[in-house]
Amino acid sequence: MPPLPTTLPDWLALLESRHAETHIDMGLDRVRAVKERLQLAFDCPVIMVAGTNGKGSTCAMLETVLLQSGYRVGLYIKPHFLDFNERARINGEMASDAALVQAFEAVERVRGEVPLTYFEFTTLAIMHLIAHAGVDVAILEVGLGGRLDAVNVIDADVAIVTSVDIDHTAYLGDTREQIGFEKAGIFRPGKAAICSDPVPPATLIKHAEDIGADLWLLGRDFNYQGDQQQWSYGGRTQRRNALAYPALRGANQLLNASAALAALEVLRLQLPCGAQEVRAGLAMVELPGRFQVLPGRPTQVLDVAHNPHAAAALAHNLGNMGFHRYTYAVFGIMEDKDIDAVIAPLKGIVDHWCVCGLPSARASDPQQLAHRLAALAPAGAKEGEFSVTAFATPAEAYANAVSRAGENDRIVVFGSFYTVAGVMAARKSSLH
CATH class of the missing domain: 3.90.190.20 (Mur ligase, C-terminal domain)
Structure with a gap:
């Protein structure tokens, strides 16, 4: 067996060259097999975020509010702009080359003959890195769809679908109903399933009900209202008033912020966040390339x-x-x-x-x-x-x-x- 790369650029080059040869079979069996060999598991709450648009913004708001509240946060977000390290964040900082190389080595050691795509391999490695980083909460962004995305080998405590619209039709279908079903694949029985799309597809609602997920719908279980100066969030058991508008600009950011606050409401006993920390987090959030x-x-x-x-x-x-x-x-x-x-x-x-x-x-x-x-x-x-x-x-x-x-x-x-x-x-x- 040839020696393994020792630097991050060499690892990424190797994975890209392998990816060209790996047939993309859409099932999760291969990823699940390697996950089990890695003994990959989180001993903290996991928030998973899917959606056509708004995933990155929702993840960024969750991360900043939780960091402001004093928690140690692991975040997997993608794609990256300039450095691969942007995809893995521990406590608000990009993961180091050395930490990523170590995680790649861990996956390679147990992979055996199982072929993995670039995305599957790097997803397993970053989730392994976060799981071993001593975090209080892990936030995982889904890449494409949900049901067959490599992230979905993990069971989330809270799953969010931000929006459902037409994109990636070759993989996900060409109607909102087909795509909604794919995204609902991250929901789990008995666990919170949050959807901040104002008009959720019937397939998403039906799937959540069929599996017995605890479905939170915008307008029914949580909502927001705002004026020129401030806005407020109302959930099932929690209200948050006089909130600053998120530092991320754009019309849909209150939908994304409401989904983030609904997730924090679900986890309020494990990860309580005070009013001041929520305000500060929303006011400070940054995300490159989103308006x-x-x-x-x-x-x-x-x-x-x-x-x-x-x-x-x-x-x-x-x-x-x-x-x-x-x-x-x-x-x-x-x-x-x-x-x-x-x-x-x-x-x-x-x-x-x-x-x-x-x-x-x-x-x-x-x-x-x-x-x-x-x-x-x-x-x-x-x-x-x-x-x-x-x-x-x-x-x-x-x-x-x-x-x-x-x-x-x-x-x-x-x-x-x-x-x-x-x-x-x-x-x-x-x-x-």
Whole structure:
């Protein structure tokens, strides 16, 4: 057997090369077999979060409130932007290379002949790392769907589904009812199952009832209301009043915050959180790439919106930002997305499109994308009022937008994690 890698980059390169050869069989039997050999188990409450949009925000709010309350928190969140280590957080800090290498070695030692995809292997390793980090609570973000996601080999004490919308149709189905059933797969008999989607699919409700989960629905078991200054949460047994709006910007953040507070209400005996800690946590929460407005002029917004539901939310949030002379979009997207439905809400908002290729075989071709966007030109637009330009990379598209935008303009980067990550990397290298 060849010697195992000793550095994190070498491990990730090995897993990527293996992934290309591993047939993705959608069942969890292989992951479960390795989990049992690892003796992977958590001796603390586990909160699992699934959903089409809003997963990362909900995880980030839970993490910050629990950290403010003095608990030691383990968080598995994905994907990463610049460093793989972003996926594993212990007590608010990214896991070290050394800790990740040790976790990869632990999985490799027991894996034997069982083939694992890159995602399955790294998920098991990070869950192993968190389980051995002496945390008071573990927060696990589901990657895709729920029922067949590698995270789902763990039984959560509280499972949250944030929103159900159309995405990843090749794996999850092409209706909200099919996708709702997949996401409800993280629910467990007798355990809290929270759904913050205002219109939950009937399949999700039926599955929760069929297995005897304790279903919490927005509007029935928990709710929120707010005015310009503050908002309040009401659950089954707990009210929280005079809350600050979450530091994460955007229209859907109160839905995500309510789901987080419902989870904390369920766990109030094991993990009590005071009013002051909840307020502070919500006021301090940070999450890159989710309607992230960068300081300075021109205004710059980074948002990983890559499906119709998220694009509609992005358009709504941009509409609430006040006047900007021109809006430039740095836009790259995967070919398997509903591209027309992602673009549609931004018609009339974006004046200049800087479209880009992405470092993935699934990426949409920038020339074809440009052709599609050219049809959005408003009737009677004068020269300089609308344009579409194609670039090979997010960095080149972003550099072009920066060179053209005036200080009263706005640049919006969206369409894929790869688009936002490419711009983040370009910004980082320009600062050094």
